[in-house]
Amino acid sequence: MAAALRCAQKALEEGEVPIGAVVVSDGRIISRGHNRRTKKQLATAHAEIEAIEKACKKLKSWRIPECELYVTLEPCPMCMGAALNARIKKVCFGAREDKGRSLTREIAGANLLNHTVEVEGGVMEEECSAILSEFFSSMRLREGKKRKNGGDKGEKGE
Amino acid sequence: MAAALRCAQKALEEGEVPIGAVVVSDGRIISRGHNRRTKKQLATAHAEIEAIEKACKKLKSWRIPECELYVTLEPCPMCMGAALNARIKKVCFGAREDKGRSLTREIAGANLLNHTVEVEGGVMEEECSAILSEFFSSMRLREGKKRKNGGDKGEKGE
Numbered sequence: 476m477a478a479a480l481r482c483a484q485k486a487l488e489e490g491e492v493p494i495g496a497v498v499v500s501d502g503r504i505i506s507r508g509h510n511r512r513t514k515k516q517l518a519t520a521h522a523e524i525e526a527i528e529k530a531c532k533k534l535k536s537w538r539i540p541e542c543e544l545y546v547t548l549e550p551c552p553m554c555m556g557a558a559l560n561a562r563i564k565k566v567c568f569g570a571r572e573d574k575g576r577s578l579t580r581e582i583a584g585a586n587l588l589n590h591t592v593e594v595e596g597g598v599m600e601e602e603c604s605a606i607l608s609e610f611f612s613s614m615r616l617r618e619g620k621k622r623k624n625g626g627d628k629g630e631k632g633e
Numbered sequence: 634m635a636a637a638l639r640c641a642q643k644a645l646e647e648g649e650v651p652i653g654a655v656v657v658s659d660g661r662i663i664s665r666g667h668n669r670r671t672k673k674q675l676a677t678a679h680a681e682i683e684a685i686e687k688a689c690k691k692l693k694s695w696r697i698p699e700c701e702l703y704v705t706l707e708p709c710p711m712c713m714g715a716a717l718n719a720r721i722k723k724v725c726f727g728a729r730e731d732k733g734r735s736l737t738r739e740i741a742g743a744n745l746l747n748h749t750v751e752v753e754g755g756v757m758e759e760e761c762s763a764i765l766s767e768f769f770s771s772m773r774l775r776e777g778k779k780r781k782n783g784g785d786k787g788e789k790g791e
Contacts, residue, residue, distance in 0.1 A: 518695040518719035519677075519686055528677055537676040552740045553718055556711025561676035578736065578743055582710045585736055 476569055476599040479545045482509040482522060483606050489514055493606045496522035496546040498530035498539075498563075505542070506530040522546060523554035527561050538562045540590075547603040548572065549596060555582040558592050565593040569603025634727055634757040637703045640667040640680060641764050647672055651764045654680035654704040656688035656697070656721075663700070664688040680704060681712035685719050696720045698748075705761040706730065707754060713740040716750055723751040727761025 482495025486509040494510040508525025512518065523546050530539055540562040544550075549572040550558065558566050559582060566583070583592040640653025644667040652668040666683025670676065681704050688697055698720040702708075707730040708716065716724050717740060724741070741750040 512695050516693055516695050517686060517689045518697070519682060519689075519715050520695070521718075524677060528675060531675045531677075535674055537670050537674050537678070539676070551714055551718065551745065552710050552736075552743070553714025554711075556709055556714050557677050560679075560709065560711055574745075577745065578710075578739060581736060581739065585710070587709065587732075587735065 476545050476547070476567065476603070478504055478507070479522075479547050479569070480599065480602055480606065482507050483547045483603075486510040486522070487606065487610060493610050494522045494546065494548045496526040496544060498526045499543045499545060500530070500534070500539070500541050505533050519553065521551065521554050523550055524557055527554075527557050527563070531561060540564055543567065545598070548607065549577050549579055552578050552582060555579055555592070559583070559585075559587060559590060562588070562590050563592055565595065567595045567598045569597070569599050570607055571596055571600070571604075634703050634705070634725065634761070636662055636665070637680075637705050637727070638757065638760055638764065640665050641705045641761075644668040644680070645764065645768060651768050652680045652704070652706045654684040654702060656684045657701045657703060658688070658692070658697070658699050663691050677711065679709065679712050681708055682715055685712075685715050685721070689719060698722055701725065703756070706765065707735050707737055710736050710740060713737055713750070717741070717743075717745060717748060720746070720748050721750055723753065725753045725756045727755070727757050728765055729754055729758070729762075 478497045479495040483493040487493035491510045496508045497504045498506045506526045506529035508522040510522045511520045542563050543565040545567045547569040549568045583594045636655045637653045641651040645651035649668045654666045655662045656664045664684045664687035666680040668680045669678045700721050701723040703725045705727045707726045741752045
């Protein structure tokens with residue numbers, strides 16, 4: 476998870492929501508990904524998708540059942556579905572999607588494709604949550620300043 | 634959906650499970666995709682992902698709320714999640730995933746990201762189901778023949 480956090484840091488440096496992921500096989504990291512949705516203007520450019528696609532390419536197989544995915548935030552349905560499609564053995568995530576709308580366990584346990592993904596949440600939760608909280612705090616601060624400046628301009632009719 | 638079926642036909646010609654998808658904006662098809670999972674050995678190479686990614690690239694935005702996705706088979710959680718992430722307005726699918734494990738409506742209505750995708754199933758259902766049934770029938774036939782040949786060889790200890 477420490478490696479996934481370093482990937483999240485990379486996303487942060489690029490101005491993206493800081494989410495990072497790695498795929499591990501036989502105890503070794505075989506691929507890494509970080510969120511690049513804004514940079515690529517692509518709805519699918521999540522950290523997990525990048526890491527899973529790179530792992531498939533590396534292992535030359537769409538089926539990578541010996542692999543585990545580590546990601547700093549609870550995966551969205553798209554990414555959890557991708558883990559299921561790749562027959563990934565286990566998904567470990569850090570921070571929790573607190574409204575429980577990710578449907579993580581429902582997707583993992585749907586037994587779709589006769590495959591069930593093992594899920595472990597809350598791994599290095601504090602660190603994974605902190606990098607996200609800091610990002611959103613500073614974003615709100617920036618947005619607030621922008622609105623304030625925009626509001627001033629608005630009053631002048633610009 | 635007829636256009637999505639033509640994409641499915643393309644997948645069939647390439648030896649893939651015949652699933653096709655198109656993205657429509659303002660009544661016009663702006664992107665197409667077909668299943669290429671085996672050819673690309675990529676767990677994410679579903680018809681819907683290809684069509685959504687092409688649509689994002691075309692519209693230069695990860696957010697394409699004016700778009701509708703037409704796909705010949707009920708989307709898996711990954712693809713339904715991708716439609717949600719792209720803020721797609723509506724998903725129309727043809728054949729139904731009959732065991733109800735796709736969680737289509739659960740994902741569409743999870744109100745994750747404060748966005749809900751409208752879903753319509755069973756559009757040109759008969760045609761969409763037929764192309765899949767034919768593919769799986771002929772695959773089973775091929776597998777049966779292979780096993781028979783393999784079995785004969787096996788008996789000879791080869």
